[in-house]
Amino acid sequence: MSRDPAPPTPTLSQLRALIAVAQAGSFGEAAAELGVSQSSLSEAVGRLEAMTGRPLLRRTPGGTVATAAGERVLAHARAAVQAAGDVLLAAQDSGELxxxxxxxxxxxxxxxxxxxALATFRRAHPGVRTVLLDGDTEETDAELALRTGRADAAVVVQGHTPGLHLTPLVYDEYLFVAPAARGDHPATLEELSGQTLFLPPGRxxxxxLVRQYLEREGVSLSGLTENPQDSVILSMVAHGLGVTILPRLALHPLPGGLVSLPLPGGLSRPLALAVLPWRAHLPLLRAFTDTLTRTLAARVPGGPPTPPPGAWPPALH
Known part of the structure; x- marks a missing residue:
């Protein structure tokens, strides 16, 4: 009995080529990053498109982007490339990473x-190279970097990240920040709605989180002004141009000319270390998770604190 021929299977190099071009936004930049010729990259993507029977990338005035089919293929391509690398990571011993x-x-x-934590981890595992990615920008959003395979782990706000394996870390309280001349008497909701409020961009x-808190408390947002730089926001506040609400970690150390106070009713972000569920068992990720939680526990006797009021804001939409 004759067997039907096996369907063509993409190679890892073809999948890597598609991922590289989609991420770089052009064949030229992707080729430079991979250290290959642009023609070989085009050929690899072309063969992949031939197998799927449809275009996966398209050129636009802003660069090369994935088609609708390409976006669907990219999710599986990233998972396949990551899984291939995880074969070797899974075989490692936790003592020799x-x-x-x-x-x-x-x-x-x-x-x-x-x-x-990174310093402790490096001393224990000198064979591991650690890379810290900025999770505050649109291009390197922490959760997006994790889901697209650009990061192995990400610190996220727990409660807004479905489908991820989470390890609770700490609660980071949001504080009302005003010019020091205001004094340290408690902040009020009326004060929040009565002047210019500086916040990071809407994305x-x-x-x-802060906007949801303010809307829940019935605070007017008519004076809202956005700025992407915390340092600029704090300088504007120090010069009496308005007030802001930022996490305690973003305010440490608090610049001169400012006072920081708890919000009425309280608001915190519960931070957690996130990894993809099917990768949580890898020795490399287990070792880093253990190191991070031990380091934080040593700095906060008794472990993570009890969730303060406002630690679990409503789900983001």
Missing amino acids: SGTLRVAAYRSVATHLLPP DQCHR
């Missing part, structure tokens, strides 16, 4: 929480 660990995190977390999760 090697490879690259990429962690995406908000700048405030990367500044104050991760360095001690930023910090903005969305």
